[in-house]
Amino acid sequence: MTDLKTIERLYQEYPETPYINPNRDVDTFMAKLDVQKEHLVPKRNMERNEDGLLPGHIILLWRLDLGTFTTDSAIPRYFEYIYGIDAETDLARLIDEGYAYQMSAKEALYLVNAGTLKKILKNAGLSGYSSMKKDELIKFVASKISEEDLAPQMPLIAYTTTEKGHDLVVKYDDVIQKHGPKG
Structure with a gap:
């Protein structure tokens, strides 16, 4: 049985440790890691930009900016496995910091x-x-x-970016392009 400390050691050279869900199947993760190293969160995704955000935060803002992320949306696992963030917690933080908000019922x-x-x-x-x-x-x-x-x-409400959040989506378009935006 592998514990989370083993995974944290894999990231010891990173600027910060990626989020690791406490319910993650660590043994399966480690087995895949033995086969291919690309199952680690890329180091560049744990480097904060000049605005203090990680690439995963920019991708989350981009998703909100599209207007399709709702209270009913499943949070994609790539936020944890590729970007190393806890999207649910970070969504609340982005709202608190004025980058996003939950729409009103009429707006939605x-x-x-x-x-x-x-x-x-x-x-x-x-x-x-x-x-x-x-x-x-x-x-x-x-x-x-x-x-x-x-x-x-209302069965669901959407989240969206504020002007401040939208400006970051535009500013960090290179992060979005690396993610592979959908048209």
């Missing part, structure tokens, strides 16, 4: 389908929306239902 209406929008309107006792298209439904919901009444009915 684009995420839900027309059927859900109609259900929200029905729950509010409203009528006159049956023939509306999704864009019209979004505007109707936003104008007729308060944020307080809408929030509990």
Whole structure:
């Protein structure tokens, strides 16, 4: 049985130790490492930029900037295995530091389908929306239902970058290009 200290020793020459999930299957990780060294987090991914962030933080901001990262999104394992960060904890930190925020329910209406929008309107006792298209439904919901009444009915909310976070995504585009952004 291998412990986490064994993995930490592998990273002793790094500027900082990558995040290692305490629930990681360390034995399987070590077995793969015996076959190929590329299972280690690359050293360059543990070097902070001039803004004090790691490449994994920039990739997380980029994902938020795309507008598709929600409260329901699974966090990809590459944040831990390639970038050495705890994306869940670091997301909270990026929000605290003003790089990102969780959208309001009204801002996130684009995420839900027309059927859900109609259900929200029905729950509010409203009528006159049956023939509306999704864009019209979004505007109707936003104008007729308060944020307080809408929030509990939203199945998911998106995260996004602030202007400060977006500026970092632009500034560190080279990190994103190395990751291999999807078009």
